[in-house]
Amino acid sequence: MQCNICEVRCEIGGCSMGRCGAYVCTGDNIAQCPGMGYLGAYPISIEAVPLLHYYPSGKFLQVFSTGCNFQCPGCMARVLASSRPLNQLALKPSQIVEKALQQNCLGVVSTMNEPAANYYLFRNLAVKAKEQGLLAGCSTNCYFTEETLEELGQLVDFMNVGIKGYSDRSYMNCGVPSSAPVFRNLSKLFDMGVHVETSIVYSRGNEEEMIKVAEAVAEISPTIPLQVMRFLPFGYAPMELEPSIGEAEKLCSSLRKHVDYVYLFNSPGTELLGTYCSECGSPLIEREFQEFMGSRFVKVSYKCGCGNSIPVKGTTANESFSETGFMDGHRVVQAFRMVHAVLTCLDIRDDKLVDFWMDDKLMDVWREVSDTRTLIHIHKMTQQPHSYLDFIELVAKKANVPKKGGKLVSFIRSRLEIVQNIAAEDEGCKKAYYCMGSPLFALNAERMENNLVTLSGGISINKQLQKKGKPGVNVSPAFINEHNPEAIFISSFLSRPLNEFYELCQKYGIHADAVKKRQVYAVPAAWDFGNPRWILGLLYITDKLHPGKLGIDLKEEADDFYMQFYGMRFKEAMPNRSFHRPSSGIWPRHAMRCTHA
Template identity: 30%
Template sequence: MGSMKLTNPCIKEALLYKKLDSGVRCETCERLCKIAPDKLGFCKTRKNIDGKLYTLEYGDVGSFISANPMEKKPFYHFWPGSFALTVGTWSCNFRCPWCQNYHMSTRPPDPERCNYLSPEDFIGLVKAYDCQGTSISFNEPTLLLEYSLDVFDLAKEEGFYNTYVTNGYMTPKALKLLIEHGLDAMNIDIKGDDEAVREYCGGVDVNKIWRNASQAKKQGVWVEITTLIIPGVNEDEECLRSIASRIRRELGESTPWHVTQYYPAYKAIEIGLFRGRTPVELLERAWHIGKEEGLNYVYVGNVPDHRYDNTYCPNCNEPLIERSIFDVVSYRITEDKKCPICGESIPIIGEGKERITSVF
């Protein structure tokens, strides 16, 4: 492993760790793994090599790269109609049995088979695919912290935006670095209330996710929240109201909340979770709960052409952005970001535009 450490571009010393008498403590995510010599942390992406902590997947993104519309993330109020070059890699710091990207999130990295893409080449592809920004997504992007920072620095030099689609369980130190290096927007997955997240995600403390969401918002990062509605896990009214009310209290009434349809995947069927897609009626009930709790922008996701997938003026209910799957087919917000009918200010980051065809 020593020679590989010196020559393999996917193996790089981690930025956030502390040396202990009996190993090292990773300070990338809130699991704060204590890692003995020659051992891996919980996510299996970081290893103690000769008393130093190394990431094993720096830039190992070549297998997972695509030009995605913002609406696919989903981001509905951040550069509507634009594209972000999106990459991901291996493993995760959660253990959700319903994971939609389990083919990536459940596999540890293999440095011997590293599919390396340098930050410079990544930005070159952003230009080649005529994208407006970057997105680290697919699996948990926090595991690509060191790579993200290098990509973000280069992206900012070229005038591109930077986004994360994340479970939000990074440490405050990691979040601070991301913001300092140019993180512009985060879509954070709130998977349920405290009980559901602890039970199904591997002992996770959901309050630390809310802490990060709030801190990011205070530091000027655009934040949207997504909740995958899973019957038997987080569909009860008390749980949904707790999420919606907390969004309003801690992030503000204009923070978008995406309540999305669940598709059975991975181990969910084996352990007796719901066997079919989330009923649309249940998603609509979640939408109404969000509105009742005072949220201005609630969206039903993964249901193509649903009326609640559109953006409406919270004052006069005028349709402002109409969407079809991942396409923006109508954009009526004025240049000064107001409703054209009543003049209500609409929170939109960046320019919005119609897009009739998408790149998938």
């Protein structure tokens, strides 16, 4: 029987549950897979969806489940998109609405996985939310059929539509034949009065596609916000496809010739998270990077001196809601990836499977640690080098592989002792500054990266910061110059090429010793946070702060770690932004599998 929820139009029946793995055939009907529900419900600020022109700073309950009808390379939410339903963790729509009301949320929003994979579930949620006076919306690839969209458009108040590109080729890369349904649906939603914002991933080389998308959106309405996400290679895609923040900023300037409001995400320190007047270009709203997919207000003005106003729907909250620890969907996925990273080093790997679904062992461990109390505990453990060892032992215990956990802990502990001895013997402590993406975006004082600096005998000037934020806060050039760090480290996650970094230092008037002596260091990818490779990052930092004292060949040390815990040599590994493992450059069988509609 054909499923008509999305334009993939899978045949459902027998053993087939469709591409998204979420539907079954029951007689003459297609139904949601039995037991399907939401894996989590966490209050977030609406900017984390992300939506920037809708109830600014409003508190919404974010929900997510499993499954997706697309197969996008480098998907940051692959662990959810490719997972099967987890009945044991399922929350039903009535429970979600009750939670939203209890926590004084304005509404509910489905994110992280594709709502087309849970359409009947989401439809039920939207109806129940409306009955209680709540707003309802989602982030989606918007590949719905016309008949589905006609119904859905009557139920939702807002959507973030993720556009993959303008050409059919860009959609073929995600396993579907055409881009036409997306632009058709976007136009229909706008005409129906649904608040829509769009997002698109920018990878190096697809600049023409980006321009064509902006032109197509402008034809519907130039007031529809366009959010640009820099492509980050989480999976098997090469690092060369990741544009620098500077390259993305230049592209955004070109896109503004077509649409009125263009925003640049996952780029700490950029000024392009702000809103500028579409008539005269004056800055009206200043925002700073809050997390991978979020932002927060610094300064707000909706009306320009020239008389032009920003089209924002809904009231602005008096106080911006801020989540703690891993308590929102994006950071829950980050916590999942951290668990995944340790399990990979313990030789429990999803790439050994021939099946498309995630490893049952991984999901079993996730069930054991995904309650709120344990997630808060994990957040604390993963910020300190020594307590991270407790995190490894926790995961190894839940996975029933304590001996393998002990081997990993032993490797890390022996290197910790080496670093601590060097720090104790070398009296020449250097001041260091840790930033992410921009010299003006400082990582928070309590984060793991700054604790690595302290453990290696450095003096982290970030510890002077009182401001809180995730994962950091904007600082002034004066802060850096006054504390005068002798070394600057750029985060390995959202980084910036050294040539761009030095250019920004000149632009901002940063003249600390680290800049003058060219002692700014880009930490190797995934070596300082989120996975056990931070021990290599610690050795890297120690070598820079204590030149000639480490007595370890870092390449040989990396080879040792990679062979023991990834089964490959360091020089054979392709760097990526994934927490769980570097890429071998060979796609696992389950990642290459073609799912037939």
